[in-house]
Amino acid sequence: MKAFVLKDKIKPGTGTAKLYYEEVETPKAGAGEVVVRLKTAALNRRDVFIRQGLYPGIRVPSIPGSDGAGVVAEIGTDVTGVEIGDEVVINPSIGWGENPDYPDANFSVLGVPINGTYAQYIKIPVENVFPKPKHLTWEEAAALPLGGLTAYRAAVTKGKVKAGETVIIPGIGGGVATLALQIASALGAHVYVTSSSDEKINKAMKLGATGGVNYRQDDWVKQLSIISGGADLAIDSIGGETLKDLIHLAKLGSKIVSFGATLGPVNHLLMPRIFFKQLTIMGTTMGNRNEFIGMLNLFNEHKLKPVVSEVYPLEKVEEAHEQMEAGGHFGKIVLEIPQ
């Protein structure tokens, strides 16, 4: 089969590893596994960080890619409930384990070091495949798994978002942020977003956001405070100065859920701002099997469709990565796998 292979482990700060498009051995399903012929895959920031050496646990050679959807092509021994030809999406959370609060020591995210979805076929434990939501295209289906899972755990499990609450999601446009907006809106929250682009704010409002502000304006925090009235929940992938702005925008006794830090470390964080406001800051990443099921149910029930920003053929994956780094996208960047 054809696949993109990461062969070099890059020292952080020294560049970006090339991905090699090669003929590699097609995987075979072992006990409890299936092989899926992939139709579509999708990008995550993790994929970019891995090429730059900025992620724990990188091993080479291995195939990147955490998100994928396709058709069951082979079934291993000890597998029940799945048939050849089934249309599936893949849960990229591998080996989470029994404790819902945190993953086992041997947990990993699909795609480096476990071979991922930048390939024509993938071998995966049967418990990680789920029926593809019927209302989604193949492109939408690949856009859902990792982002949907992360957003669901952030908004529902951790944030416990409720109808009527006010939710702030800074930096709208990223995959998880956009999926979190859809989840929180579907559950009846009033969602406010920030972006450097008025166009992205408008797109967010079409997806269900109540309002938004452009953070290129000096007084965006004040503006957001006025229009939102403060947040019951913030869902943050930005970190840095933005985390402190979210603390400022937080209502008493409210929550900030953090799953990313694109702005880097937080400096001069005043703990009294957190304890006098009785705030809770919760870190989260990925999610467990029950959360994946909860997420699929929510998307099926509300007929939610993940936003696909661009579709590239698999061969152009490096170009797709450049697009992600440039940051102009809104929603997920998807790869079409050659059949």
Added chain:
Amino acid sequence: MKAFVLKDKIKPGTGTAKLYYEEVETPKAGAGEVVVRLKTAALNRRDVFIRQGLYPGIRVPSIPGSDGAGVVAEIGTDVTGVEIGDEVVINPSIGWGENPDYPDANFSVLGVPINGTYAQYIKIPVENVFPKPKHLTWEEAAALPLGGLTAYRAAVTKGKVKAGETVIIPGIGGGVATLALQIASALGAHVYVTSSSDEKINKAMKLGATGGVNYRQDDWVKQLSIISGGADLAIDSIGGETLKDLIHLAKLGSKIVSFGATLGPVNHLLMPRIFFKQLTIMGTTMGNRNEFIGMLNLFNEHKLKPVVSEVYPLEKVEEAHEQMEAGGHFGKIVLEIPQ
């Protein structure tokens, strides 16, 4: 009556306001209030911060002091369930309101701007007085309220400490930290402490701590990691670099409860350390009426006694404050009120 009065609002960084020992009008109980003739009072860091202008909502003239115990001396109208001569401790949480998660807008801590316990008499809403635990001396009774309430909310409500869990409390010796140690130990947790003083670590172990390390040793974090095996819960009054050390010492999916920041702001906080570990950081301060009752019940049931470090006569309150700032104490600094 005699009382110490704060008359000057100090600009932060410009010094410490003098407290004036004066004859002031003895308060009279209004509707729903009682007047308590104080036997003992106790110091809190808040009192020091207020004199330095480092606390929100300072108004002058007013009498400092949040902790007190004494005898009911006068009963206002519309008061039931309390009699003249009752021995009581005072809940310094005034007007918390209905929501257990955070206080009402008009909430305040007893002692500036509401007249506090550095006085012979205090006027207080009847719902803020509770029977003095019988196993406590007057000195111990005054050492309990604010610290016990804060520690109870931190360890029990927020931290949900359980038997068999590992709890880390840095900077043992402070009032709340010491009370949190007693609460967590009574509930069956294995508590580890840090201090700059081996003597304080020994005292903590006599109070129930399983172990401790002296943070003057360069590798204290590593040592604490080895002896504790990591924390299910950290209860932090230190902030600064210590908060990052606690993140390092945290087990996956664990909690850090913060109620103080004696080391100041946190710099270069890496959010991925928080979200990859699925950590929750909870800010807390003070507590509500039910938490005060829960705290008293716990102290009565387990016959816990707050540690009294030193006792000063009320007249020497400024000396007592200097002692608190010097930091050599272990437990609470108590004031004896002239009768």
